[in-house]
Amino acid sequence: MSTPAESPRALVIERVFPHPPEKLWRALTENQLVAQWLMKNDFEPVIGRKFKFQSEPVPNWDGVINCEVLIVDHLKRLSYSWITMGVEFIVLWTLTPAEGGTHLRMEQSGFGPDQQRAYQGAKYGWQNFLGIMEKVLARTD
Amino acid sequence: MSMPAARSKELVWRKTAIRNGVKFPLTTHNRLVMVLPMTPANTNHVFRALADPTRRAIFEELTRKSEQTVHALTHFAGVSQPAVSKHLTVLKRARLVRHRREGRETHYRAQPDALAPMVDWLRDYGAFWRDRFDRLESLLEGME
Numbered sequence: 001m002s003t004p005a006e007s008p009r010a011l012v013i014e015r016v017f018p019h020p021p022e023k024l025w026r027a028l029t030e031n032q033l034v035a036q037w038l039m040k041n042d043f044e045p046v047i048g049r050k051f052k053f054q055s056e057p058v059p060n061w062d063g064v065i066n067c068e069v070l071i072v073d074h075l076k077r078l079s080y081s082w083i084t085m086g087v088e089f090i091v092l093w094t095l096t097p098a099e100g101g102t103h104l105r106m107e108q109s110g111f112g113p114d115q116q117r118a119y120q121g122a123k124y125g126w127q128n129f130l131g132i133m134e135k136v137l138a139r140t141d
Numbered sequence: 142m143s144m145p146a147a148r149s150k151e152l153v154w155r156k157t158a159i160r161n162g163v164k165f166p167l168t169t170h171n172r173l174v175m176v177l178p179m180t181p182a183n184t185n186h187v188f189r190a191l192a193d194p195t196r197r198a199i200f201e202e203l204t205r206k207s208e209q210t211v212h213a214l215t216h217f218a219g220v221s222q223p224a225v226s227k228h229l230t231v232l233k234r235a236r237l238v239r240h241r242r243e244g245r246e247t248h249y250r251a252q253p254d255a256l257a258p259m260v261d262w263l264r265d266y267g268a269f270w271r272d273r274f275d276r277l278e279s280l281l282e283g284m285e
Binding site: 013104 | 192263266267270271273276277278279280281
């Protein structure tokens with residue numbers, strides 16, 4: 001079975017930025033900087049810290065995303081839960097030095113408390129499920 | 142904060158569209174990008190139904206095999222029959238499965254079309270994050 005890191009199945013966005021990891025880390029962890037590109041927030045890079053992202057409210061949604069910091073691995077990894085409208089996701093940022101800059105990877109996965117097990121490669125993890133979903137949908141077309 | 146007239150008009154249009162239950166693709170650059178704003182009644186049922194690993198496993202099993210009895214699913218899931226029945230009720234509410242009775246057995250089959258909210262989720266969040274990466278890139282340009 002493929003590990004989440006190798007799986008193309010989660011929602012993963014990657015890009016190489018021509019900037020050092022130190023600079024990306026600041027943009028990811030200083031809440032005033034985060035507000036400029038992601039959303040207003042009261043994030044602090046402290047494990048267990050509960051914080052909110054506040055986005056523009058729309059009908060039927062107050063625009064609030066409730067989060068808790070899960071991983072702070074200086075210049076390498078940052079992760080928080082992402083709970084909105086009763087659905088819980090996990091957002092994981094991974095920074096890797098790359099030629100001429102930094103490779104940034106964002107992985108959003110989730111569906112609640114079994115997430116940690118999904119990371120350890122549980123049989124019915126989220127990653128695996130997305131793959132099955134792809135297959136099922138391919139068949140119904 | 143002032144807003145170009147065209148953009149403000151579009152926001153009004155989009156908000157009206159959401160109220161009327163219309164779906165449309167997300168914009169990609171520096172505009173209002175919505176995160177799960179659309180709540181067809183069934184969306185939360187689908188997400189909650191699939192939040193549980195046992196339910197996910199049962200659903201997956203049903204997509205592999207055309208039809209299964211509660212008995213067979215109980216054997217597959219390795220939990221009690223009342224537990225399986227409870228899981229099936231949740232899946233049924235999300236319209237992820239359908240059932241029919243035959244004699245003393247109830248047969249279940251998967252309804253993969255009900256996965257549509259998850260497919261929408263992937264598409265919408267994909268657009269959301271790509272837009273935010275663009276904004277991050279601009280921010281980094283301006284940082285020392």
